[in-house]
Amino acid sequence: MDQALASGIKAAATEASAKPIISFRNISKRWGTTVGVDNVSLDILPGEFFALLGPSGCGKTTLLRMLAGLEVPTEGHIMIDGQDMAEIPPNRRAVNMVFQSYAVFPHMSVADNVAYGLKVDGVPQIDRDRRVQEALDLVQLGHLAKRMPDQLSGGQRQRVALARALVKKPKVLLLDEPLSALDAKLREAMRFELSQLQQKVGITFIMVTHDQTEALAIACRVAVMNKGSIAQLGTPSDLYEFPASRFVADFIGSVNMFEGKLIDDKPDEAIVACPELDPYPVQVPHGVPGKEDSSVWVAIRPEKMNLHKDADAPPALPECAAAHNVAKGEIKDISYLGDISIYHVLLANGRLIRISRPNRSRFDQDNFSAGEKVWVSWGGSSPVVLQS
């Protein structure tokens, strides 16, 4: 039965062509002198699972609430399916929201909660009952229709909120921190379920989250926000492998960041000297934007660094010039996490870095031990050179 609703929503969604379903045009939101959102322009395509990611106070929730009509932008325009939303109140917008607290009505049964949106729209009883049942089946709550919200678990309440929003067949479903109130195991299961649900109903989902693993795991595209603006917009792998700024590199995943000076920039090679990696320079096999002698940052992910047993000479790397992309240090601490181990290595000039290694074999965990002197190396393609 859930198939019926799913295909119904899907049909409505595919009618719209590839033009953006949501457009933010120079949106700003200010309260007095406080800037919540600062001149954001953003297009979201039909059928996308889009995530707004950022630390708390970055404006992501405000952006979502403006889309739902619960906040009014100070400047700019919001278009939903080509229609300007300036004068449209929240109850007449073709978007529905799953709130962070779920906001399930405590005095109504599960079925009444889901039926509420149809009731205020004046959908006749017979239609209503059928659609409510479909929506509940879609989120696998069909058997709990008569329950009251206080008899449900947190995860079930969230499904009620989902069904309540989806039953209205919105063009876009908004999710405000949908998984933050669930425990770790359930969160992981729900992540998968959300993306399954999104594929089933085929409409655009926009999720707000501060949890980068969540955004990377579910979303097709992610906008990383910082201080009211979009710091970077891209696919999860874009953001992780090609961060545009120190903020993005640092916010998504973990990273070892070294400040340095661009001493040589050729089209096919760039050399950066970092005081913390002295005396060995960093070499990348491509040119980087930025002037010679300017300050840059080198960001290297922990899993893209290697550990070598101590030797007199630095290890030779096949694709790098000798005595480049290496550093000498001492293992201070090892965190064994099961699938991987994280090595905290203190470099010769006092900088502590993180290196992660997968535990591929059941027997090689003892290869390195705390207190051991090691060499650290990385391939030329591993570092990202950042201007800001």
Place this chain on the structure above:
Amino acid sequence: MAQRRAPLEYNRTWQMRLWLFGVFFFLYAPLVALIAFSFNDSKRNIVWRGFTLEYYRKLFNDQVLMVAFANSLTIAFLATIISLAIGALAAILLWRYRFVGKTAVEGAFTLPLVVPEICMGVSMLLFFTRVIPWPNNIMWPFSLGSIVIAHVSFCFPFVALVVGARLASFNKEQEEAARDLGANDWQAFRDVLLPHIRPALIAGGLLAFTLSLDDFVITFFTSGPDTITFPVKVYSMLRFSVNPEVNAASTMLILLTVLLMVVMMVTQSRAQKK
């Protein structure tokens, strides 16, 4: 060896038992005596002479007392309805909006709670005789208007207080969810906010009703020469003599308030079960 007492088992020591007995005795013995002597077959009300319902019969045949009783119920009913509307709106106003002078408004609302009743009474008397003289010779129940207004002025702050406390626990996302699902402002209020504050409205309404029903001081000052309410009538009866008729009347009043409480508790617990 003395048995260890758990922290809250106060009733285990004889001192505490004595204390509890004292409290309950002085709370309830007067009431029990009052009710018991309403059935006493004696004019003097001192020694028990035998059971009778004579005074209840007298009570129901006492035209003046019955009118006073009807007046009291009418006043309490009207004052409760108006207090509920004003009190709830005041609470919602203070909860929802931020405006200049909000603290002052909040203080003004609670002023009737702290101003001595006698001052309220005198000021009301002056107000309704000098500033806006309330006509006494108009049709019932409009003749009760000045008393109703006076009662509302000290009842609605209680409603506002109870409703305000309830509103503090309201999750505003629920109202936003209703709006998001297609409800207009009125529907969101009716379907989400109102059910949330319903228990506070019932509690506040009952509070207002009982406060109004047994108010003596303010009523005494604001009632015109021709209007009499139940507490005022009981007081005037006492001035002649303490006879069992007063006991019977008071018993009826106690019965009424207890009955109201029971009705409220039953409806509350039913609503919770549902």
